[in-house]
């Protein structure tokens with residue numbers, strides 16, 4: 001199916017909400033989208049500015065022509081496998097709504113386990129400094145600052161366009177005064193020390209990127225995915241910088257892909273001992289908890 005086909009099919013069938021939803025779901029299914037009916041509903045709700053749950057009760061309602069045109073455009077984008085969050089420009093993470101652009105990784109629910117692990121390690125009664133290496137949209141740092149009113153943080157990324165998104169998110173989500181964003185190749189241009197460090201570095205083996213779902217392989221920034229030939233390049237670069245800025249007694253939470261052993265060995269070699277491993281929502285090991293001896 002060419003990209004124009006879903007647009008034409010949805011526009012032609014869009015006299016009522018029920019007809020528009022059915023045509024859109026059929027187009028998304030034909031394009032291989034995993035949850036075509038759900039995405040069709042969420043995109044129409046976005047288009048009309050209403051709650052998605054209400055649409056099912058309105059099958060006979062006419063769809064205004066301008067909304068039908070907008071909806072057809074959104075469905076065409078999703079049928080081209082642009083992720084839903086990138087089509088609507090927003091992603092929910094830790095109960096907060098983050099702006100998402102092509103410059104940043106689409107935040108994953110699995111990464112919320114880093115925030116949980118950081119909260120378990122944090123002393124809420126005293127001021128803390130948090131560094132987030134490879135901040136992207138800022139989702140990890142901003143989620144943590146939203147929970148720790150005495151904390152302040154630094155989001156670090158080598159991509160200036162990602163930092164601009166993170167800054168906007170921090171302002172909009174009410175933590176802008178406690179967050180700074182710094183352009184740096186990992187820790188190279190970062191001054192000072194932190195009590196807590198977060199990082200979700202790129203860890204996909206380069207040779208595996210093309211086999212991932214089109215939503216990931218085509219739309220997440222390559223810089224956010226590419227972990228080199230063995231998936232460990234970023235850990236090797238990050239580990240000494242992270243060890244150098246983590247205060248004695250500090251804790252680092254680092255996301256991993258599959259096998260914890262490779263990253264854990266890299267951090268052990270710079271004096272960061274493995275204190276635990278947290279699982280993601282699917283029960284897979286996803287977060288290393290690393291301690292710097294006091």
Ligand SMILES: C[S@@+](CC[C@H](N)C(=O)[O-])C[C@H]1O[C@@H](n2cnc3c(N)ncnc32)[C@H](O)[C@@H]1O
Nearest residue numbers: 105107134135136157158159185186200201224
């Ligand atoms: C997997 S994404 C994580 C984004 C965000 N923290 C999240 O969890 O959604 C990795 C991030 O690391 C950044 N990055 C890649 N190489 C880097 C480097 N050498 N120095 C700093 N940041 C880097 C990328 O730009 C990207 O934003």
